[in-house]
Structure formats: C-alpha cells, structure tokens
Amino acid sequence: xxxxxxxxxxxxxxxxxxxxxxxxxxxxxxxxxxxxxxxxxxxxxxxxxxxxxxxxxxxxxxxxxxxxxxxxxxxxxxxxxxxxxxxxxxxxxxxxxxxxxxxxxxxxxxxxxxxxxxxxxxxxxxxxxxxxxxxxxxxxxxxxxxxxxxxxxxxxxxxxxxxxxxxxxxxxxxxxxxxxxxxxxxxxxxxxxxxxxxxxxxxxxxxxxxxxxxxxxxxxxxxxxxxxxxxxxxxxxxxxxxxxxxxxxxxxxxxxxxxxxxxxxxxxxxxxxxxxxxxxxxxxxxxxxxxxxxxxxxxxxxxxxxxxxxxxxxxxxxxxxxxxxxxxxxxxxxxxxxxxxxxxxxxxxxxxxxxxxxxxxxxxxxxxxxxxxxxxxxxxxxxxxxxxxxxxxxxxxxxxxxxxxxxxxxxxxxxxxxxxxxxxxxxxxxxxxxxxxxxxxxxxxxxxxxxxxxxxxxxxxxxxxxxxxxxxxxxxxxxx
Amino acid sequence: xxxxxxxxxxxxxxxxxxxxxxxxxxxxxxxxxxxxxxxxxxxxxxxxxxxxxxxxxxxxxxxxxxxxxxxxxxxxxxxxxxxxxxxxxxxxxxxxxxxxxxxxxxxxxxxxxxxxxxxxxxxxxxxxxxxxxxxxxxxxxxxxxxxxxxxxxxxxxxxxxxxxxxxxxxxxxxxxxxxxxxxxxxxxxxxxxxxxxxxxxxxxxxxxxxxxxxxxxxxxxxxxxxxxxxxxxxxxxxxxxxxxxxxxxxxxxxxxxxxxxxxxxxxxxxxxxxxxxxxxxxxxxxxxxxxxxxxxxxxxxxxxxxxxxxxxxxxxxxxxxxxxxxxxxxxxxxxxxxxxxxxxxxxxxxxxxxxxxxxxxxxxxxxxxxxxxxxxxxxxxxxxxxxxxxxxxxxxxxxxxxxxxxxxxxxxxxxxxxxxxxxxxxxxxxxxxxxxxxxxxxxxxxxxxxxxxxxxxxxxxxxxxxxxxxxxxxxxxxxx
Ligand SMILES: Cc1ncc(COP(=O)(O)O)c(C=O)c1O
Ligand SMILES: Cc1ncc(COP(=O)(O)O)c(C=O)c1O
Numbered sequence: 001x002x003x004x005x006x007x008x009x010x011x012x013x014x015x016x017x018x019x020x021x022x023x024x025x026x027x028x029x030x031x032x033x034x035x036x037x038x039x040x041x042x043x044x045x046x047x048x049x050x051x052x053x054x055x056x057x058x059x060x061x062x063x064x065x066x067x068x069x070x071x072x073x074x075x076x077x078x079x080x081x082x083x084x085x086x087x088x089x090x091x092x093x094x095x096x097x098x099x100x101x102x103x104x105x106x107x108x109x110x111x112x113x114x115x116x117x118x119x120x121x122x123x124x125x126x127x128x129x130x131x132x133x134x135x136x137x138x139x140x141x142x143x144x145x146x147x148x149x150x151x152x153x154x155x156x157x158x159x160x161x162x163x164x165x166x167x168x169x170x171x172x173x174x175x176x177x178x179x180x181x182x183x184x185x186x187x188x189x190x191x192x193x194x195x196x197x198x199x200x201x202x203x204x205x206x207x208x209x210x211x212x213x214x215x216x217x218x219x220x221x222x223x224x225x226x227x228x229x230x231x232x233x234x235x236x237x238x239x240x241x242x243x244x245x246x247x248x249x250x251x252x253x254x255x256x257x258x259x260x261x262x263x264x265x266x267x268x269x270x271x272x273x274x275x276x277x278x279x280x281x282x283x284x285x286x287x288x289x290x291x292x293x294x295x296x297x298x299x300x301x302x303x304x305x306x307x308x309x310x311x312x313x314x315x316x317x318x319x320x321x322x323x324x325x326x327x328x329x330x331x332x333x334x335x336x337x338x339x340x341x342x343x344x345x346x347x348x349x350x351x352x353x354x355x356x357x358x359x360x361x362x363x364x365x366x367x368x369x370x371x372x373x374x375x376x377x378x379x380x381x382x383x384x385x386x387x388x389x390x391x392x393x394x395x396x397x398x399x400x401x402x403x404x405x406x407x408x409x410x411x412x413x414x415x416x417x418x419x420x421x422x423x424x425x426x427x428x429x430x431x432x433x434x435x436x437x438x439x440x441x442x443x444x445x446x447x448x449x450x451x452x453x454x455x456x457x458x459x460x461x462x463x464x465x466x467x468x469x470x471x472x473x474x475x476x477x478x479x480x
Numbered sequence: 481x482x483x484x485x486x487x488x489x490x491x492x493x494x495x496x497x498x499x500x501x502x503x504x505x506x507x508x509x510x511x512x513x514x515x516x517x518x519x520x521x522x523x524x525x526x527x528x529x530x531x532x533x534x535x536x537x538x539x540x541x542x543x544x545x546x547x548x549x550x551x552x553x554x555x556x557x558x559x560x561x562x563x564x565x566x567x568x569x570x571x572x573x574x575x576x577x578x579x580x581x582x583x584x585x586x587x588x589x590x591x592x593x594x595x596x597x598x599x600x601x602x603x604x605x606x607x608x609x610x611x612x613x614x615x616x617x618x619x620x621x622x623x624x625x626x627x628x629x630x631x632x633x634x635x636x637x638x639x640x641x642x643x644x645x646x647x648x649x650x651x652x653x654x655x656x657x658x659x660x661x662x663x664x665x666x667x668x669x670x671x672x673x674x675x676x677x678x679x680x681x682x683x684x685x686x687x688x689x690x691x692x693x694x695x696x697x698x699x700x701x702x703x704x705x706x707x708x709x710x711x712x713x714x715x716x717x718x719x720x721x722x723x724x725x726x727x728x729x730x731x732x733x734x735x736x737x738x739x740x741x742x743x744x745x746x747x748x749x750x751x752x753x754x755x756x757x758x759x760x761x762x763x764x765x766x767x768x769x770x771x772x773x774x775x776x777x778x779x780x781x782x783x784x785x786x787x788x789x790x791x792x793x794x795x796x797x798x799x800x801x802x803x804x805x806x807x808x809x810x811x812x813x814x815x816x817x818x819x820x821x822x823x824x825x826x827x828x829x830x831x832x833x834x835x836x837x838x839x840x841x842x843x844x845x846x847x848x849x850x851x852x853x854x855x856x857x858x859x860x861x862x863x864x865x866x867x868x869x870x871x872x873x874x875x876x877x878x879x880x881x882x883x884x885x886x887x888x889x890x891x892x893x894x895x896x897x898x899x900x901x902x903x904x905x906x907x908x909x910x911x912x913x914x915x916x917x918x919x920x921x922x923x924x925x926x927x928x929x930x931x932x933x934x935x936x937x938x939x940x941x942x943x944x945x946x947x948x949x950x951x952x953x954x955x956x957x958x959x960x
Contacts, residue, residue: 001565001566001567001848003498003501003502003566004498005566006494006497006498006501006566006569006570007494007495007498009566009570010491010494010497010498010566010569010570010573011490011491011494013494013570013573013574014486014487014490014491014493014494014573015487016574016577017486017490017573017574017576017577018483018484018486018487018490020577020578021483021486021577022483031589031590033589033590035585035589036593037589037593038589038590038593038594038597039593039596039597039615042597044600044601044615045600045601045604045605046601046602046604046605046846046847046850046851047846047847047850047851048850048851048852049850049852050847050848050849050850050853051847051848051850053570053848055847056843056844056847056848060574063590064578064590064594064840065590066590067588067589067590067593068578068580068588068589068590068591069580069586069587069588069589070578070580071578071579071580071581071588072579079581079587082579082580082581082834083579084576084577084579085481086481086483086485086486086489086490087481088576089486089490089573089576089577090486090489090490090493090533092572092573092576093490093493093494093497093569093572093573094493094496094497094540096497096564096568096569096572096775097496097497097500097501097564097569098500098544098548098550098551099551099552099562099563099564099775099776100548100549100550100551100562101551101559101562101776105515106549107549107559108547108548108549108551109511109513109515109517109518109547109548109549110511110513110518110543110544110545110546110547110548111548113516113517113518113519113547114518114544116519117518117519117522120524120525121525121526122526124525124526125525125526135519135524146626146832147831147832147833147834148833149831149832149833149834150831150832153831157681175661176661176683177657177658177660177661177683178657178661180657180660180683181655181656181657181658192833193833194833197793197831200792200793201637201681201682201831202681202683203656203657203660203682203683289834295576295579296579296581296834296836297832297834297836312680313677313680351627351629351630351633351677351681351831352626352627352629352630352777353627353628353629353672353673353674354562354627354629354769354776354777356776356777360544363536364536366526366527367526367527367530367531367535367536368481368530368531368533368536369530370526370527370528370529370530370531371526371527371528372528372529373530
C-alpha cells in the first residue's frame with residue numbers, strides 16, 4: 001500500500017470508525033457467537049498473495065463485528081469503563097505514524113519530554129503534592145505505564161529492592177533469599193487481584209486485610225496485622241490500598257495507592273477529598289484509560305522518589321551514586337543506553353524496554369476537552385449513577401448494596417443469591433444491556449457501571465425498565 | 481468533538497500522516513534540541529477551556545517535530561528497526577474505535593479468537609513445530625505480549641513456578657525461599673539486558689555464559705556451567721538464548737528462545753535454519769513490531785504448554801486440575817473472570833490485566849502484504865545490509881566486526897576505539913544519518929542497521945559516502 005492509497009483508505013477508515021460510533025447504539029451490546037466461532041470463518045493460514053483492502057473491510061462486518069462486545073455502546077454497564085474519545089484516537093494516529101520507541105531521551109526527546117510535562121499537568125489537575133511532580137527538578141515524577149497491574153508490580157519491586165538494600169546495609173551477612181522469605185505485603189481483602197499477582201511475581205507473601213463497611217482497608221486491622229507480623233519476625237514492607245490508610249509505623253513501609261478507576265474523579269474538587277492522605281504515599285497510580293477519555297493504554301503513575309523506581313531495574317550499579325539523575329554513567333555495550341544528559345530515561349521505570357509516544361493522547365485530550373470539559377464528563381457519569389440509584393431505591397423489591405460515590409451502583413433483588421443469579425442470567429441472555437456481577441461479603445450482587453462516553457439519562461431509564469421487567473419474570477418464575 | 485468533526489479532523493490527520501511519511505526523507509533524522517527544550521514551549525498546566533484542533537495541529541510542527549528522532553526516515557540506521565506500515569496503522573484505527581479490553585473471551589470474543597488464529601498463521605509462516613499451535617486443541621499456543629521483555633519475564637516466572645512445584649512435590653518440607661535461593665537462570669554474555677532484568681524481578685541468580693565467535697551462547701560452556709552449578713548444590717532451571725543450544729540435560733530446564741529482532745526473517749526458507757532446534761524450546765518469542773511491519777506493540781510468544789504459563793499467574797489454585805483449560809471454575813468475586821467456556825483467557829498469559837485488540841494489526845498486515853510480500857520485504861533489507869557490507873569491505877581503512885547474516889552490519893575503522901568514537905561523534909553531530917555504537921569484546925563498534933520500510937540502495941550508498949568523508953576528516957584530524 002503506497003501513500004496515496006493510504007490517503008484514500010485512511011479516510012475510508014475514518015468514515016468506518018465514525019459510522020461505527022454513530023451506529024453503535026443499534027448494535028447488540030453483547031455478541032451471540034459461541035466459543036470457537038471465528039476459526040472456521042477464515043483460512044487456516046496467511047495468504048501467499050496479497051488480499052485487497054476491500055476484502056478486509058468487508059470481513060470486518062462479516063467476521064469481527066459479530067464477535068465484538070461493544071464496550072462503547074451506551075447499553076454497556078459491565079466491568080469498568082474503558083476510555084474512548086475522538087481526540088485520543090487522532091493522537092493515536094499520529095503516535096502510530098511517528099512510531100518512535102521512547103526508551104531513552106535520545107531515542108526521541110519529544111516523547112520523553114512531553115510525557116514528563118503531561119504527567120505534571122495531570123498531577124496538578126489532581127492537586128497531587130508537589131513531591132510527585134518533575135517540574136521543579138525534585139526527586140519525584142510521573143510515568144505512563146501500560147496498566148495498573150504493571151504500576152503495582154513496579155511499586156512492589158521498588159519497595160522490595162529498597163528494603164533488601166536497607167537490611168543488607170545494616171547486616172551485610174543477610175542474603176536476599178533470607179530477607180525475601182520474611183517480606184510481607186498487604187492489601188485490602190477487596191483489592192484487585194493485580195496486587196496478589198504482583199506479590200506472586202515478586203516472590204513475597206501477601207496478606208489481605210479485612211475491609212470496613214465501605215469495602216476499604218480497615219486501618220486498625222492493618223495496624224494489628226503489622227504488629228502481629230513484626231512480633232513473629234516477619235518484615236512488613238509494602239501496602240497497596242485504594243483508599244488511604246493511617247500512616248502509623250510508616251517509616252519502613254512503601255505505601256502504594258491504586259485508584260485505577262476512581263482516580264479520574266479526583267480532578268473534581270468535590271471528589272478530591274477521596275485522595276486525602278496521598279501525601280503519605282510513596283507511589284500513586286490511576287488509569288486515565290478507564291475514565292479520563294484517554295484510550296487504552298495509559299496508566300498514570302507517580303512516585304515521590306524516582307531513584308527508588310529506577311533502582312529496582314537498574315542493572316548498572318552506579319545508579320546509587322546518582323539518586324536524582326537517571327542517566328549517569330552507562331556501560332556502553334548496551335545500545336539502548338546511548339542517552340543524553342536528560343534526567344529521565346523511562347526504560348528504567350517500567351518492565352518493557354520499548355514504549356510508544358503515549359503522552360500525545362493525553363495532550364490532545366486535555367487540550368480539546370479542557371479541565372472543565374473533563375470535570376463535566378466525570379460529573380455527568382456520577383449524576384447518571386445517582387439517577388440509577390434512585391430508580392432502584394424507588395422499587396421496594398431491590399436494594400442498594402454499597403454506597404454510591406462515583407459511577408458504580410451495586411444492587412440486587414432482596415432475596416436469595418439464586419434469584420439474583422437468575423436475574424443476571426436473563427439480563428445477559430436478552431443482550432439488550434450488559435452487566436457483570438460481583439460478590440460483596442457473601443452476596444451475589446449486580447454491578448451497574450456507567451461506562452460509555454455517550455450514555456445519557458434515556459439509556460439509564462431504558463436499562464432500568466428492562467431490568468424491572470426481567471425481575472418481574474424472575475420473581476414470577478420463582479413463585480411457580 | 482462530535483462525530484462529524486471527527487470525520488473532518490480524522491481525514492486531515494490521515495493527510496498529515498501521509499505528508500509526514502512522504503516528506504520524512506527531508507527531515508533531519510536526529511533532532512537538534514537540548515534536554516529540557518519542550519517544557520518552556522507549552523503552558524505549565526492544562527487549559528481550563530478547550531483549545532481548538534487547529535491550535536494542536538499547529539503545535540505538532542512547532543513543538544513536537546523539532547524533538548522527534550525520525551525512526552522511519554530512510555537515514556535512520558540506529559538500534560533495531562521498529563515496524564511501520566499503512567495496513568497496521570489502519571488496523572490500529574479500528575482497534576482504537578472498537579476499544580475493547582480483551583482480558584477474557586467474554587470481554588470480546590473476536591479479540592481473543594482472532595489472536596489465537598493469527599498466532600497460528602504466524603507460527604505456520606515460521607514453520608514452528610505443531611506443539612506450539614492452538615489449532616488442534618493441543619496443549620500449546622501463542623499470545624501477543626507487549627514486548628520481548630515481558631515475554632522473557634513471563635517465561636522465567638512460569639519456569640520458576642514449575643520448578644518450585646516439582647521440588648515441593650518431591651520434598652514438601654522445602655520452602656519457596658529455600659528453593660529460590662538456589663535457582664539459577666542462564667543467558668549468553670551477549671544477551672539483551674531484558675534477561676538480566678527478568679532475573680532481577682524473579683529474584684533468581686542469572687549467569688552469563690561465554691559466547692562463541694558468532695556471539696552466540698557456547699553450548700559446551702553452558703554444559704560446563706550446568707554441571708559446575710549442580711555440583712555446588714544450585715538448581716539450574718531456565719536458559720534464555722537467541723540461537724539454539726544443545727538440549728543435553730534439558731529435562732529439568734525451561735528453554736526460552738528470544739529472537740526479538742531476527743525472528744521475522746525466519747519466514748523466509750533460506751533463514752529458517754537459524755531457528756533449527758526450536759523443537760527443544762519450551763517457549764519462543766520474537767517481535768513482529770520490529771521487522772514484520774506490524775506497528776508497536778506486538779511481541780509474538782508461543783509456549784508448548786499453555787498451562788505452564790497460566791499456572792504462573794493463576795490465583796485460583798484449581799488451575800492445576802484443568803491443565804488444558806484456562807477457564808475452569810473461577811471465584812465469582814473477580815468481576816474479570818466472567819468467562820465463557822473458551823479454553824483461552826489471555827489475562828492469565830501476561831502481566832497486565834487489560835489488553836487491546838492487537839491481532840487486528842497482524843490480520844491487516846498479513847493479508848495486505850501476503851506471505852510473499854513479507855518475505856520480499858525481509859529479503860530486501862538483508863540485501864541492503866550485504867550491499868553496505870561490501871562497500872565497507874572495499875575500503876581498506878575499515879573492517880567488518882561480525883558476520884552479516886540479516887539486516888545488521890557491525891563495522892569500524894581499523895584502529896583505536898578513540899578514532900571510532902570520534903567517527904561516530906561526527907556522524908551523529910552531522911545529523912544526516914543516525915547510528916548507535918556497541919561494544920564487541922573490547923572493541924568500540926559502529927552498528928549500521930537497515931531499519932526504515934522505505935530505505936533503498938540509494939540511501940545506503942549516500943550514507944556510505946557520507947561516512948567515508950567523515951572518516952577522512954577524523955583520520956586527518958588524528959594525524960594533525
Ligand atoms: C483497582 C484496580 N487495580 C488494577 C486494575 C487492573 O487494571 P489494568 O488492566 O490497568 O492492569 C483494575 C481494573 O479494573 C482495578 O480496578
Ligand atoms: C534480543 C532482544 N530481546 C529483547 C529486546 C527488548 O525488546 P522489547 O522492547 O520488546 O522488550 C530486544 C530489543 O531490541 C532484543 O533485541
């Protein structure tokens with residue numbers, strides 16, 4: 001495909017995308033296909049000679065779309081939102097064309113530099129403590145990770161390296177294995193499984209701390225666990241938490257705050273209090289790719305001390321001598337380390353070596369929405385979830401199962417888990433809307449998450465009418 | 481931005497991208513900017529009110545482009561190639577629009593299913609042993625990772641879990657820490673630093689095995705190391721290698737083959753022999769995002785036994801009971817595990833939870849080039865590197881430093897490292913072409929990598945003329 005064909009096909013694709021978005025409401029939100037549907041529809045090996053673009057574009061509707069779960073349909077209320085906006089898509093086109101791999105400053109200065117500035121912009125929108133910003137050439141800074149899971153892992157590894165160094169400095173005879181055997185990380189019993197996975201990868205114990213009535217980590221329970229474990233000779237070193245826990249006995253612990261979904265809301269002053277206490281954290285992370293209109297992947301992570309992060313990955317032991325300078329002296333045999341004197345080289349902040357020019361998406365979105373536009377977007381979603389909440393509350397057959405603070409409503413039929421499972425089953429079989437369940441304590445609960453950029457009050461109302469109808473069917477069937 | 485504005489702006493962006501590609505040869509390949517250039521050019525916080533699209537598009541040329549290293553310029557010969565093609569860009573537009581997060585089958589069946597089929601297509605192009613394919617519902621299969629570093633890490637973690645389970649099954653009293661302390665992974669002393677990093681993350685020792693004259697791991701040296709380490713009570717468990725090593729004493733070891741760059745060439749029969757021995761590997765990985773025209777990120781990884789991989793991450797211990805079925809019984813409280821009965825759920829194959837619809841890029845590229853087109857592309861690059869090699873060989877002042885097999889030529893002026901450093905310095909200061917160095921043994925070497933999709937013989941010739949001129953300057957300056 002030459003450039004002039006790309007001009008033509010690119011524009012056709014823009015129209016295809018625009019049509020898809022315009023018509024998405026008319027598509028069935030969850031597909032009908034059975035597992036294994038796709039393989040018989042396409043050849044079992046790649047063609048020797050080229051296919052035409054027409055062949056491919058036709059196959060999208062024939063082969064791909066029938067198997068797509070439409071995350072951006074206004075009838076999609078499952079999981080969490082995943083961000084989608086036109087400015088981000090435009091930025092991604094540019095990102096693909098520049099196609100630089102930004103592992104070091106020299107590999108593409110604009111890629112590294114725009115990222116540090118965008119992370120500062122975003123940090124300021126959240127009113128993060130200055131210690132997390134790069135701006136004033138302090139010790140902190142932000143980085144775009146591919147996912148919250150990677151951010152948690154990177155934080156845990158940094159904490160692990162730090163505690164090992166500290167203990168070995170005090171007692172040089174201690175082996176890494178002897179220390180690792182005693183390390184304990186903590187998270188809430190409601191935490192996302194990515195924390196458990198980070199513990200598994202890092203080879204350390206992870207303990208779940210009982211949560212309170214709002215499903216947040218109970219500070220007193222954490223305190224008790226720390227004391228118990230220390231008395232037993234273990235070494236607490238890392239806490240990952242969504243809400244903020246009391247900073248008592250913090251000195252030797254790394255506190256990581258994972259607000260993957262909720263974080264976007266903190267750009268609104270009325271929700272910012274949910275982030276209070278972040279000043280005690282060593283690292284903070286949330287996913288603009290969930291709820292801030294920046295298409296996947298864009299997980300924003302800040303640390304108070306860059307050298308903690310880079311220290312966990314740094315293969316060059318001289319990094320310890322340059323605690324506020326990422327670059328320093330490098331072994332010249334590593335071709336990726338031909339770095340300039342810039343103090344940030346993002347390859348040392350992350351698991352992969354390669355990285356795309358992802359800050360372009362942030363730049364386009366922040367500028368084309370403006371802070372006010374982004375706030376309005378968050379507020380609209382929160383308002384829609386409250387609207388759904390009040391619909392549920394008006395119906396005495398239903399109950400709300402957790403306080404509604406942002407865009408998620410957890411609800412159920414008063415009654416058995418079985419009847420709620422039956423309701424969900426009917427909802428998802430009807431395929432008019434899409435929901436997933438969760439368990440809260442031992443209750444089977446339906447989650448109604450405001451997800452789509454284009455969801456309006458009318459969609460929420462229609463979804464509720466539909467749920468009520470199916471609930472009536474379920475309750476009738478139960479009686480029979 | 482509404483859909484009709486997106487139609488307009490999207491088409492403008494297509495033209496911008498097309499113009500960028502058409503004009504890239506005229507842009508200076510490496511930028512002039514100094515570290516910190518960008519921050520003063522933009523506001524220090526996000527605008528409250530929206531900026532216009534015109535503002536942004538104008539800023540691209542003013543602010544971004546002056547700081548871009550143009551990886552797709554035909555004068556870019558640095559690092560390794562990073563893939564770029566129009567079909568991949570078109571696919572990425574679609575991927576952004578569908579915007580599904582494919583962690584499980586149910587989260588978007590087409591996303592999981594197309595990936596399994598594309599990994600089979602690619603596996604067949606490489607003539608991988610059938611054991612690595614999903615097709616026949618065997619135990620193996622392929623997955624798209626974000627990077628080769630992640631693939632290596634995932635393989636090492638799978639190997640670690642496997643050896644721990646095996647040893648604990650034999651001696652239940654052994655703790656994980658007691659085993660981990662003795663685990664040893666091996667790579668060539670020329671291996672990419674990602675292996676070292678994987679060892680660091682996994683908390684195991686990594687030993688470098690001396691390489692042979694072709695900079696590949698010496699099988700006899702590996703054998704000796706294994707014997708020495710076993711005799712010392714250590715537990716060898718993992719080898720990562722670019723070329724294939726002898727499979728002796730293989731039974732308890734995981735063999736991972738990382739052909740990040742070279743792998744793409746194996747679709748050509750004349751290079752396939754470089755992959756001989758892959759039948760002994762447990763996992764194999766290469767980056768179509770380097771040299772197979774599929775834009776970043778797309779790192780292709782295959783394993784012989786899926787359950788080894790998923791076992792390393794599986795938080796649900798029942799996975800052991802379902803060794804050829806990823807899904808099985810899941811704890812219902814994890815909202816991401818609302819999976820159908822499909823046997824592949826890619827969240828268990830990787831570090832992140834979220835994942836984009838990346839197989840679309842493979843589908844578009846494989847179909848629009850056809851296998852023959854892809855082979856022709858590889859061959860052209862190899863031929864250009866041989867062309868450069870013969871230019872170097874014609875000049876008695878220069879020497880070739882490693883056998884040229886694919887698209888990389890390592891060369892230098894006969895003489896001191898200092899004179900070669902001076903030459904590279906002049907080359908990169910002139911900014912007509914861009915190269916990076918490496919060290920081979922103790923020699924400072926210049927690397928000339930065929931990178932751009934659009935590089936032609938004329939560019940290589942011009943680059944060589946330019947290098948020769950600068951070499952003459954350097955040699956003259958040295959005499960003075
Ligand atoms: C609190 C929390 N942490 C982590 C994740 C994992 O996200 P990612 O796909 O970015 O790893 C999620 C996803 O929903 C989450 O809600
Ligand atoms: C052999 C090898 N392994 C791993 C990598 C790292 O690649 P990635 O950015 O995909 O992690 C490279 C990059 O050039 C490589 O050449």
